Amino acid sequence: MSYKDLRSLTEMMRALGYPRLISLENFRQPNFGLVAEMMIWLVKRFEPNADLPTELDTEQDRVILVRSVVQFMANKAHIKLNPKKLYQADGYAVKELIKVTSVLYNAMKGNALTSGDDETNDTDLPTFDIGSKLSQLKQTRKLGSKITMKGATLYDLLGKEIDLREKRQAVLAKNLEIQDVEVGLRNSIKMVDTEIKKVQHNIENVQSNESALDAKIEKKKVELDRNQKRLLTLKKVRPAFMDEYEKLEVELKKCYDEYMLRFRSLTYLEQQIDEFERVEQERMEERQNATRKIIERMKQDENTKASEDMLSDGEDLDDTEDEEDEVVDTRETRVPSKPEPEQRRPGKSARNRPAGPNSNRRVYGSMTGGEDDDSLDSDSDMLLDEDSADSEELEVNEMAAAELKNRKSAKAKLVTQAAENSDGDF
Structure with missing residues (x-):
C-alpha cells in the first residue's frame, strides 16, 4: 500500500x-x-x-x-x-x-x-469530428470480428456441453487408485526425461551439424560455378550441322506454307462442288415436280373429255332406245318371240327383263357404231398417253441419276488429282 x-x-x-x-x-x-x-x-x-x-x-x-x-x-x-x-x-x-x-x-x-x-453550448449546433475517431473505428471493427468469432465458438462449445457433461461426470465419479496415478506420473516423467535428453543431444550436436551444412553449401556452390562455366562454353560453341539445320528449317517452313495454301484451296473447291451439286439436285427436283404437275393436268383433261363423251353417248342411247322399242313392238305382233342371245357392245349399257313362257325379250342397242369406236379410241389414247408420261418421267429420273453419277466421278477425279499434285510437290 x-x-x-x-x-x-x-x-x-x-x-x-x-x-x-x-x-x-x-x-x-x-x-x-x-x-x-x-x-x-x-x-x-x-x-x-x-x-x-x-x-x-x-x-x-x-x-x-x-x-x-x-x-x-x-x-x-x-x-x-x-x-x-x-x-x-x-x-x-x-x-x-x-x-x-x-x-x-x-x-x-x-x-x-x-x-x-x-x-454552455445550448445555442450552438452539435459538432462531430470523425478524424479523431478513425483509430477507434479500426479497433471496433477488430473487436466486432473477434466478438463474432468468440460467440460462434462459444455456441459450438455449448452445443457439445450436453455430451461432455455426461463424460465429465462419469470421469469425476470414477474412483482413482493411487497406484494407477503413480504409474501414470512415472510414465510421464520418463517421457519428459527422454525428450530432455534428445534436446540436449541436439544442442550438443549443433556445432557439428553447422560445420557439415557449411561444407555441403560450399560443395554446392563449387558445383554451381562449374556448371555455369560449362553452360557458357556450350553457348559459345556452334555445332557443325547448325547451318544445314537452319537451311532445312527455312525450306520446311516454305513447304508447310505451300501445303497449307493447297489444302485451303482444295477444301474450298470441295465446298464449291458440294454447293453446285446441291443446287443441281434442287433444280432436278423442281423439274420432276413440274413434269408431275403437267402429267396430272393432262390426266385431268383426259378424264374431263372422257366424261363429256360419256354424257353425249348417253343422250344418243336414249334416242335409239325409243326407236328400237317401236321396231320391237311391230315385230312381236308379227313373229312369235324366240330366245335370242344378248348382244352387247363395249361402252354401251343394256336392259334385261326376266324371260318366261309367254314373255317377250326386248333387245336394246344403238345404231350408231361410229361413236362406240370413238369411245374405244379415246380409252386407248388415254392409256397410251399415261404410258408415255410414265416413260418420260422414268427417262428424266434416269438422266438425273446418270448426271449425278458423272459429277461424283468428276469430283473424285479432281480430289485424287489434287492429292497427287500435292504429293508430287512434296
Whole structure:
C-alpha cells in the first residue's frame, strides 16, 4: 500500500458521496468491517437491487460475502478482483477497491463534463469530428470480428456441453487408485526425461551439424560455378550441322506454307462442288415436280373429255332406245318371240327383263357404231398417253441419276488429282 493509493481512494469515495469518513490510518491494520461496508456500498451503486449477505460473524459468512462481491463485479462490470486481497482487509485491499471506485469516479466525471458542455453550448449546433475517431473505428471493427468469432465458438462449445457433461461426470465419479496415478506420473516423467535428453543431444550436436551444412553449401556452390562455366562454353560453341539445320528449317517452313495454301484451296473447291451439286439436285427436283404437275393436268383433261363423251353417248342411247322399242313392238305382233342371245357392245349399257313362257325379250342397242369406236379410241389414247408420261418421267429420273453419277466421278477425279499434285510437290 502506498500513500498515493490511500489518498486517491479516500478522495474518490468522498466525491462519490460515501457517507462515512475514511481516514488514512484505517488500513494500517486489517479492518474487514470497513472493507465489507465499502464493498456493499459500491455494489449498491452499480445495482441498487443487488442481494448481498450482510452477516459477518463467522468466517464462512465473510468468505461468502467476498465471493459474491467478486462474482458480481466480474459479471456486471467486467472488473476482475482478487478475493484473497479483499479478505485481508489491509493495504492490499485498497488496490482492489480502487479498481471499482475509479470506474464510478470516471463515469461521474465524464457525466459532469458533458452536462457542463450542454449548458454552455445550448445555442450552438452539435459538432462531430470523425478524424479523431478513425483509430477507434479500426479497433471496433477488430473487436466486432473477434466478438463474432468468440460467440460462434462459444455456441459450438455449448452445443457439445450436453455430451461432455455426461463424460465429465462419469470421469469425476470414477474412483482413482493411487497406484494407477503413480504409474501414470512415472510414465510421464520418463517421457519428459527422454525428450530432455534428445534436446540436449541436439544442442550438443549443433556445432557439428553447422560445420557439415557449411561444407555441403560450399560443395554446392563449387558445383554451381562449374556448371555455369560449362553452360557458357556450350553457348559459345556452334555445332557443325547448325547451318544445314537452319537451311532445312527455312525450306520446311516454305513447304508447310505451300501445303497449307493447297489444302485451303482444295477444301474450298470441295465446298464449291458440294454447293453446285446441291443446287443441281434442287433444280432436278423442281423439274420432276413440274413434269408431275403437267402429267396430272393432262390426266385431268383426259378424264374431263372422257366424261363429256360419256354424257353425249348417253343422250344418243336414249334416242335409239325409243326407236328400237317401236321396231320391237311391230315385230312381236308379227313373229312369235324366240330366245335370242344378248348382244352387247363395249361402252354401251343394256336392259334385261326376266324371260318366261309367254314373255317377250326386248333387245336394246344403238345404231350408231361410229361413236362406240370413238369411245374405244379415246380409252386407248388415254392409256397410251399415261404410258408415255410414265416413260418420260422414268427417262428424266434416269438422266438425273446418270448426271449425278458423272459429277461424283468428276469430283473424285479432281480430289485424287489434287492429292497427287500435292504429293508430287512434296
